[in-house]
Amino acid sequence: MIRVTLADGTVREYPPGTTLGQVARDINPRLGREALVAAVNGKLVDLSYGLGEDAEVRFYTFEDEEGRDAFRHSAAHVLAQAVKRLFPEAKLAIGPAIEGGFYYDFDVPRPFTPEDLEKIEREMEAIVKEDLPIVRREVSRQEALEFFAARGEPYKVELIRELPEGAVISFYQQGEFVDLCTGPHVPSTGRIKALKLTSVAGAYWRGDERNKMLQRIYGTAFPKKSQLEEHLARLEEAKRRDHRRLGAELDLFSLQEEGPGFPFFHPKGMVLRNQLEQFWREEHYKRGYQEIRTPVILNRALWERSGHWDHYRENMYFTQIDGVDYAIKPMNCPGAILVYKNRLHSYRELPIRLAELGLVHRHELSGVLHGLLRVRCFTQDDAHIFMLPSQIKEEVIGVIDLVDHFYKVFGFNYKVELSTRPEKSMGSDEIWEVATRALQEALEAKGMPYKVNEGEGAFYGPKIDFHLEDCLGRTWQCGTIQLDFLMPEKFDLVYIGEDGAKHRPVMLHRVVFGSIERFIGILTEHFAGAFPTWLAPVQVKVLPIADRHMEYARRVLERLEAEGIRAELDARNEKVNYKIREAQVQKIPYMLVIGDREVQESTVAVRHRAKGDQGSFTLEEFLGRLKEEIARKAF
RNA sequence: GCCGGAGUAGCUCAGCGGUAGAGCAGCGCACUCGUAAUGCGCAGGCCGUCGGUUCGAAUCCGAUCUCCGGCUCCA
Numbered sequence: 001m002i003r004v005t006l007a008d009g010t011v012r013e014y015p016p017g018t019t020l021g022q023v024a025r026d027i028n029p030r031l032g033r034e035a036l037v038a039a040v041n042g043k044l045v046d047l048s049y050g051l052g053e054d055a056e057v058r059f060y061t062f063e064d065e066e067g068r069d070a071f072r073h074s075a076a077h078v079l080a081q082a083v084k085r086l087f088p089e090a091k092l093a094i095g096p097a098i099e100g101g102f103y104y105d106f107d108v109p110r111p112f113t114p115e116d117l118e119k120i121e122r123e124m125e126a127i128v129k130e131d132l133p134i135v136r137r138e139v140s141r142q143e144a145l146e147f148f149a150a151r152g153e154p155y156k157v158e159l160i161r162e163l164p165e166g167a168v169i170s171f172y173q174q175g176e177f178v179d180l181c182t183g184p185h186v187p188s189t190g191r192i193k194a195l196k197l198t199s200v201a202g203a204y205w206r207g208d209e210r211n212k213m214l215q216r217i218y219g220t221a222f223p224k225k226s227q228l229e230e231h232l233a234r235l236e237e238a239k240r241r242d243h244r245r246l247g248a249e250l251d252l253f254s255l256q257e258e259g260p261g262f263p264f265f266h267p268k269g270m271v272l273r274n275q276l277e278q279f280w281r282e283e284h285y286k287r288g289y290q291e292i293r294t295p296v297i298l299n300r301a302l303w304e305r306s307g308h309w310d311h312y313r314e315n316m317y318f319t320q321i322d323g324v325d326y327a328i329k330p331m332n333c334p335g336a337i338l339v340y341k342n343r344l345h346s347y348r349e350l351p352i353r354l355a356e357l358g359l360v361h362r363h364e365l366s367g368v369l370h371g372l373l374r375v376r377c378f379t380q381d382d383a384h385i386f387m388l389p390s391q392i393k394e395e396v397i398g399v400i401d402l403v404d405h406f407y408k409v410f411g412f413n414y415k416v417e418l419s420t421r422p423e424k425s426m427g428s429d430e431i432w433e434v435a436t437r438a439l440q441e442a443l444e445a446k447g448m449p450y451k452v453n454e455g456e457g458a459f460y461g462p463k464i465d466f467h468l469e470d471c472l473g474r475t476w477q478c479g480t481i482q483l484d485f486l487m488p489e490k491f492d493l494v495y496i497g498e499d500g501a502k503h504r505p506v507m508l509h510r511v512v513f514g515s516i517e518r519f520i521g522i523l524t525e526h527f528a529g530a531f532p533t534w535l536a537p538v539q540v541k542v543l544p545i546a547d548r549h550m551e552y553a554r555r556v557l558e559r560l561e562a563e564g565i566r567a568e569l570d571a572r573n574e575k576v577n578y579k580i581r582e583a584q585v586q587k588i589p590y591m592l593v594i595g596d597r598e599v600q601e602s603t604v605a606v607r608h609r610a611k612g613d614q615g616s617f618t619l620e621e622f623l624g625r626l627k628e629e630i631a632r633k634a635f
Numbered sequence: 636g637c638c639g640g641a642g643u644a645g646c647u648c649a650g651c652g653g654u655a656g657a658g659c660a661g662c663g664c665a666c667u668c669g670u671a672a673u674g675c676g677c678a679g680g681c682c683g684u685c686g687g688u689u690c691g692a693a694u695c696c697g698a699u700c701u702c703c704g705g706c707u708c709c710a
Binding site for chain 1: 636639640668671683701703704705707708710
């Protein structure tokens with residue numbers, strides 16, 4: 001007998017050759033139904049795997065990432081099988097599981113149409129109904145190459161050729177369909193109860209734009225219909241929260257044909273922006289930052305010196321003034337450096353923290369523009385810290401704390417990543433090594449968990465990135481901290497040390513919001529447009545019920561305005577229900593309903609957008625609470 | 636930039652070779668109303684832009700711009 005140790009530590013015995021599927025059913029029928037794949041001694045395998053010796057076994061269901069990935073990966077195979085049935089000439093590329101679903105890339109003579117997608121989906125459902133067993137088979141490299149060469153699958157042949165020497169090559173077969181795959185897979189196609197193809201798009205073979213463009217079909221799959229429906233509902237919710245849609249509905253900003261990627265901020269969007277900037281200034285002044293502003297257009301020679309000309313030119317815009325070449329700034333650092341260099345600095349002054357809400361322009365490819373999240377001009381809440389080498393750790397920690405404070409004010413969770421030297425970069429390995437280690441040490445001193453992104457740093461230095469997580473679990477890069485030993489070198493920055501000699505300062509680039517525009521986009525989606533009162537473009541709407549309440553309503557409005565509250569009066573000749581609905585749709589935090597009773601008693605009837613009717617208050621009482629809520633930045 | 640899709644009234648969309656439509660929003664009138672849409676009326680469009688086919692184009696074809704979904708890239 002074979003001893004099988006389960007995840008909970010229990011040990012069971014089975015005759016040799018017992019499959020994992022049988023073990024799962026033996027443990028309990030429900031696990032038998034729900035298990036999708038398993039791990040034997042930590043290695044992922046199919047349920048058809050037959051046990052040969054004592055082993056630790058763990059089962060995975062759709063609730064586990066391992067199970068979900070195998071499930072979606074199997075769904076991708078079903079997709080490929082359906083496509084091969086309907087379009088035998090299609091060449092198979094790759095088809096992995098991804099966050100929330102799967103895709104498969106095909107090389108086809110003509111792109112898929114939405115109608116094709118429907119047909120393919122129906123064929124997939126047929127394949128599921130056929131409940132074909134998914135069978136693994138290990139083959140030799142020779143056999144694999146011959147098989148796919150004979151089937152006319154050049155991409156598979158390429159993949160096999162590139163497998164390392166001695167790699168186990170396996171095929172997975174379901175009915176007539178065979179794919180090269182390491183697996184594991186679910187036991188049969190019948191497991192994929194609920195599936196949907198969501199979109200079709202072009203994608204380069206191996207993600208390289210020099211390669212051929214393939215057709216990628218995206219889809220998602222679940223073990224239960226209800227889960228698929230929930231998933232689709234979540235997508236609907238995401239659409240409802242889309243900042244582009246809310247931005248238009250709430251009249252915050254617009255994007256116009258006349259300036260693709262250059263957002264227009266409307267009065268209500270400007271209120272948001274100004275609140276964010278005011279908060280930002282307060283917090284920075286508290287922490288010893290000084291604010292500067294540097295020009296948008298600067299001489300080309302400056303950009304050549306900074307290295308942008310060599311490393312960032314394709315993202316920059318250029319112009320000429322009196323026949324001389326100038327560039328529109330894509331970053332604020334050279335400007336800040338010129339401010340630093342404008343006079344001599346003593347070691348006693350350091351660190352010097354120069355903050356700038358700097359408007360930068362970058363040429364982004366037309367296809368990547370996306371509302372406020374991806375634009376061609378944006379305002380970085382930048383700062384450049386010039387410091388002694390001995391101050392690095394402390395300053396980095398200071399910025400980490402600042403970022404943490406900011407994100408907490410908005411209720412964001414975030415993840416931290418450390419990006420190292422990219423291919424296209426300047427400076428010696430040694431400098432990069434020192435800078436990267438400094439960032440690492442600061443993170444470790446804070447006890448912050450982080451992920452390393454090899455080769456994702458800026459061209460002048462490694463960076464710590466902060467990725468905000470929104471309410472739907474998507475992440476966005478916002479804050480970054482970048483350590484830079486190179487610019488000080490290039491620009492010959494110095495400070496006078498204790499010894500009276502010139503020394504080289506270290507420079508740190510950092511942003512907290514990242515870009516004000518992007519941050520507003522994320523905030524809009526995060527709060528679904530219902531901004532906390534301190535940010536709300538309109539904080540209070542006064543709603544008189546009938547004409548005779550207008551005069552009192554006006555007095556209420558004036559009082560609110562005198563207290564610095566952003567208030568509006570709905571003086572239109574409409575029913576109060578109508579006015580309330582409109583204020584709700586505009587997501588205004590407070591509505592003050594004014595009728596006979598309120599005029600009579602000198603009160604206001606307070607309605608909150610989420611909590612509903614709050615009853616009557618005197619205006620002063622309401623004001624007190626409101627101001628307290630604003631001061632607390634409650635959300 | 637590349638692949639696919641889409642551009643019709645402020646917004647959401649119908650019309651898909653034969654005189655441009657609806658709902659909402661807007662404006663006017665009536666109603667003076669108590670916590671998410673009162674009724675009636677009016678106005679509003681060179682059907683993204685340019686070119687072609689046709690007796691005739693929102694509709695068919697081509698180009699171009701913008702947007703949407705991806706790829707690649709990034710704050």
